[in-house]
Amino acid sequence: DARVTQTPRHKVTEMGQEVTMRCQPILGHNTVFWYRQTMMQGLELLAYFRNRAPLDDSGMPKDRFSAEMPDATLATLKIQPSEPRDSAVYFCASAPSNQPQHFGDGTRLSIL
Amino acid sequence: AQKVTQAQTEISVVEKEDVTLDCVYETRDTTYYLFWYKQPPSGELVFLIRRNSFDEQNEISGRYSWNFQKSTSSFNFTITASQVVDSAVYFCALSALYNQGGKLIFGQGTELSVKP
Numbered sequence: 211d212a213r214v215t216q217t218p219r220h221k222v223t224e225m226g227q228e229v230t231m232r233c234q235p236i237l238g239h240n241t242v243f244w245y246r247q248t249m250m251q252g253l254e255l256l257a258y259f260r261n262r263a264p265l266d267d268s269g270m271p272k273d274r275f276s277a278e279m280p281d282a283t284l285a286t287l288k289i290q291p292s293e294p295r296d297s298a299v300y301f302c303a304s305a306p307s308n309q310p311q312h313f314g315d316g317t318r319l320s321i322l
Numbered sequence: 323a324q325k326v327t328q329a330q331t332e333i334s335v336v337e338k339e340d341v342t343l344d345c346v347y348e349t350r351d352t353t354y355y356l357f358w359y360k361q362p363p364s365g366e367l368v369f370l371i372r373r374n375s376f377d378e379q380n381e382i383s384g385r386y387s388w389n390f391q392k393s394t395s396s397f398n399f400t401i402t403a404s405q406v407v408d409s410a411v412y413f414c415a416l417s418a419l420y421n422q423g424g425k426l427i428f429g430q431g432t433e434l435s436v437k438p
Contacts, residue, residue, distance in 0.1 A: 241424060253413065253428040266425065301367060305424060310357065313367035 212236045214314035216302050222320045228290040231317045233302030234283055242285045243303040243311060244277055253301075259285065260307075292321045324349045326416050328429035335404055336437050343399040343432045345414030351375075353419035356390065356397040357426065362410040373397065374419060404436045 215234040223229060235242050243258040257267035257277040267277060274293070279285045289296055297320050303311040325348040335341045347356065358370040371381065373390050381388045385402045401408055411433045415426040 243425065245426075252430045253426075255425045255427075258425055299365065303367075308424065310369050310372045311424070311426065312369065313359075315364075315366045318365075 212312075214302055214304050214312055216300075216314035216317050218317060219315060220318045220320075222322065223292060224322050225293055226291045227321075228288065229292050229296075229319060229321075231287045231300050231302075231319070233285040233287075233304075233314060235285065235302070235304030236312060237283075239304035239306050239312075240282075241305045241307065241311075242279060243305075244285070244287050245301040245303065245313075247299045247301060247316070248297075256287070256300075292319075294321045297321050324351075324416055324418075324427045326414050326427055326429035328412075328414055328432050330432045331430070332433045332435070334435045334437065337406060338403050339436075340400060340402050341404050341434065341436075343401075343412050343414075343434065345397045345399065345429060347395050347397065347414070347416045349416060349418075351418050355417045355419055355424075357415040357417070358388065358397075358399050359413045359415060359428075360410045361413065361431070367413070370399075401434075404434075406436050406438055409434060409436045 217232045241260045244256040245253050247253045256269045259279050262279040276288045299316045299318050301313050301316045303313045305311040327346045354375045356373045360368045378390050387400045389398045411431045413431045414429040417424050417426050
């Protein structure tokens with residue numbers, strides 16, 4: 211079964227450090243999403259891309275978060291500088307046009 | 323604005339009981355999709371079902387069934403003869419059909435605990 215691959219699975223770092231999370235979407239899926247899951251806010255969309263072009267990043271804190279798709283096989287989510295409130299599970303999902311999203315296993319991020 | 327409400331935060335049942343998870347949604351769109359995802363203790367999100375707003379037929383898949391009622395803006399999920407492996411957090415979600423790229427609006431989730 212094809213899967214969305216996220217790395218790293220876990221990340222612990224100190225506040226102020228740069229964090230980069232990576233996602234390899236399923237081959238052939240042209241839409242990629244980043245979600246964040248916290249106890250307080252639940253699952254919320256941060257950004258998404260179609261055919262590598264950013265369509266909506268209104269859910270991201272603009273001053274410290276950035277999302278890119280350098281190529282069709284890689285999506286990245288960066289936080290610089292990181293803060294304790296960024297601690298969460300970050301999910302990447304991919305989908306072909308107008309089809310259900312398939313989620314990766316998530317990156318569990320802890321900022322000390 | 324779009325919103326999904328799962329009023330049941332936690333449900334606990336004993337194995338073999340039937341259980342229904344409620345989902346109520348709000349949207350101004352006339353066409354939309356509704357989803358259920360399962361998040362087991364291992365943390366991944368597993369797609370269970372998608373329905374579009376054109377189709378109000380109920381669906382059954384094994385022990386799972388879904389009841390979509392447009393009149394009450396509800397998309398409820400029933401597990402028949404629950405098993406311990408059904409223990410998970412279940413999320414209901416909504417997306418527009420034709421625009422907004424398919425981004426999902428999730429409910430807060432219902433944590434289901436099935437005890438032996």
